[in-house]
Amino acid sequence: KLGDEKDITLARDGDSAAFRRIVRRYTPLIYSLCRRMLGSTEEAEDAVQDIFFKVYRSLDTFDPSRRFYSWLYTIAVNHLRSLQRKRSTSPSKILPFDHTVDDSVRMDRHTQGPDENTISKEGERLAQHALDRLEVDYREVFTLRVVEGLSVRDSAEILGIPENTVKVKLHRAKKQMLEIMKKFEWE
Numbered sequence: 001k002l003g004d005e006k007d008i009t010l011a012r013d014g015d016s017a018a019f020r021r022i023v024r025r026y027t028p029l030i031y032s033l034c035r036r037m038l039g040s041t042e043e044a045e046d047a048v049q050d051i052f053f054k055v056y057r058s059l060d061t062f063d064p065s066r067r068f069y070s071w072l073y074t075i076a077v078n079h080l081r082s083l084q085r086k087r088s089t090s091p092s093k094i095l096p097f098d099h100t101v102d103d104s105v106r107m108d109r110h111t112q113g114p115d116e117n118t119i120s121k122e123g124e125r126l127a128q129h130a131l132d133r134l135e136v137d138y139r140e141v142f143t144l145r146v147v148e149g150l151s152v153r154d155s156a157e158i159l160g161i162p163e164n165t166v167k168v169k170l171h172r173a174k175k176q177m178l179e180i181m182k183k184f185e186w187e
Contacts, residue, residue: 004068012059019059023052026069029148030076036143037080039132047083051076066157073150073158077140084136130180138173145170 003025010018030051034044054075062071131139144155145166156163 005064008059008062008064008068011056019056022055026072027052029069030072033073033076033143033148034080036131036147037139038083039128043083047076047079051079054079067154070154070157073144073154074160077144077158081136081140126181126184127177129184130177133180134173134176138169138176141166141169142173142177 004022007018007022011022027048031044031048034047034051035041038044038047051072055072058075062068131142134142140159141155144150144158145152150158152163152166156166159166161169
C-alpha cells in the first residue's frame with residue numbers, strides 16, 4: 001500500500017503518529033489471527049501488543065521490496081509459534097468464528113432467519129472445536145488461507161514454506177477438520 005510505504009518511512013525517522021497509523025490499520029487483522037491461533041481474548045490482546053513492539057523495533061530491517069503485510073504477518077506467526085511452544089498442551093477455549101473481526105469469509109448474518117442462525121452458530125462452534133485440535137502447522141495454514149483469506153503465495157511467504165507445501169497442508173487440514181467434525185456428528 002502507498003500509505004504503508006509513507007508511514008514506514010516516517011516511522012523509521014521517529015514519527016510516532018505514522019507508527020500509530022500502521023498499528024490502527026493492521027490491528028484488526030493481527031488481532032483476528034492471534035484470537036484464532038490462541039483462542040483467548042486476553043492472550044490475543046497481549047500478543048498483538050508484543051507483535052507491534054517487535055515490528056517497531058524491527059522497522060529498520062524491513063525490506064521495501066517486500067509487501068509490508070507479509071512481513072508483519074511473518075513476525076506475527078513467528079511470535080505465535082513461540083507462544084504456542086511455551087503453552088501447556090491443553091486445548092484452547094472454543095472461539096466461535098463469528099467473534100473474529102473480519103466476517104468476509106462467512107455468511108451474512110443479517111439475511112438469516114433464527115433457525116439458520118442457530119444452525120450456523122453450531123457449525124461455527126464445531127469448526128472452531130476442530131480447528132483447536134489440528135496440529136499447529138495445519139492450523140496455521142488453515143487460519144491464514146481460509147479464515148484470514150490470504151493467497152497461497154502470501155501464506156507460503158509468511159510461513160517460510162513452499163507454495164506446494166501450503167496446498168498440501170491445507171488439503172490435510174480440511175480433511176482432518178472434517179474427520180473431527182464427523183466424530184461430533186456434524187454433516
